[in-house]
Amino acid sequence: MFAGFQGLIEDPILLLAIVSTVVGAFLIVAIFNLLISRLEKRGDLKKGKLVHMRRFFQIIIYAAAGFIILSMLDVNITGLVAGLGVGALVIGFGLKDIIENWVSGVLIMSGKTYAIGDVIRVGDLTGTVTDIALRTTKLKTYDRNEIIIPNSVLMREKIINLTGGKQEAVASLTFVIDYTVDAEKAKSIIENILKNHKSVIFSAKKKREIRFIFRNREWTNEIEALFWVNDPPNEEFIKSNIAELIHKEFKRKNILPPVPALMRKEYMTGQKMDS
Known part of the structure; x- marks a missing residue:
């Protein structure tokens, strides 16, 4: 030397x-x-x-x-x-995760997977990205909890970016109705409420349309509605309000939830059957 x-x-x-x-x-x-x-x-x-x-x-x-x-x-x-012997080995293992997180952070920052303000879904977590650092990414969930996720974990997980722009995000609601109910009538009610809701974006020109997925079960039918909202951070509150409006309209139009066959007539007429 x-x-x-x-x-x-x-x-x-x-x-x-x-x-x-x-x-x-x-x-x-x-x-x-x-x-x-x-x-x-x-x-x-x-x-x-x-x-x-x-x-x-x-x-x-x-x-x-x-x-x-x-x-x-x-x-x-x-x-x-x-x-350096064992000391270098210990330091190497200690730095492994740090370096992995840094490299992952650079890849995330240089790519366009997501940005601050986007609403993303990682596994079972959904939240708004509030910060992207070299080692970690911070999410704020709908219940206002802050989640800190190591970038190396994010690189290994499947990330779904729900934001279609700075102020748009795809949302979905699923409604379960009785198999005897006219599904088209139920979809018409859902679509009408969504089109007239102030937080829902509907524009065929911009491909911001309402779409439905229909699933037929043994005793029930499921209708999943997919639509765009204009306030991604408050998506859960918007969905809650929409679901409440739709359930009220369902009740008013006799759109039944799944009920046992013996109770169906009683539910529809509001009168008890003779025992």
């Missing part, structure tokens, strides 16, 4: 190579920062992402430059790392 430093003093070419490596590292970082600044001005990246991306990239470039310089100085990097 000391021989390498001695060679540095005696060999001006080696000194020039090291200086060039340092200058090159600074130039690469400067070019990267310029690129990030342009992306920021274009609106492709948000400020929250920039700080973390710059920091991560600088660490990688400067670390690479450091290893190159040590190699020029004839420092046995492999022996140096091996000499």
Whole structure:
């Protein structure tokens, strides 16, 4: 190692190579920062992402430059790392998850999987993205809980982005009705309420239409309605209000929920059958 430093003093070419490596590292970082600044001005990246991306990239470039310089100085990097022994192994395992999360964070930020403000579904969790950092992503659920998810977990999970834009999201409601009820009549009621609801977007031109999925069961029929809402963070509250309106209209129009056959006549007439 000391021989390498001695060679540095005696060999001006080696000194020039090291200086060039340092200058090159600074130039690469400067070019990267310029690129990030342009992306920021274009609106492709948000400020929250920039700080973390710059920091991560600088660490990688400067670390690479450091290893190159040590190699020029004839420092046995492999022996140096091996000499750390068990300590290096422990540190390596400790840093594994951190590095994995950082890499995942950079991939998420550089891609367009989701952005701050989007409503996403990860497994059983659904919420609004409030922050994207290098190591974690924060979601706020509909019950106002904040969930912090490691980015490495997100990269392994199936992510469904429910947001069709900054202020749009796909929502769904499922209604279970008795098998004797006219399904078309039920769908007509659902569609009419959805089209006239202030929080539902309906535009055939923009392909924001109401669609239905019909499922026939043994004693019931299921009707799932898919529609667009204009306030993704409050989707659950909107769905709750719509469901209440539809159930009231169902009751008014005698759209029965699933009921046992012996009780069907009683339910429809509101009179008790003779025992």
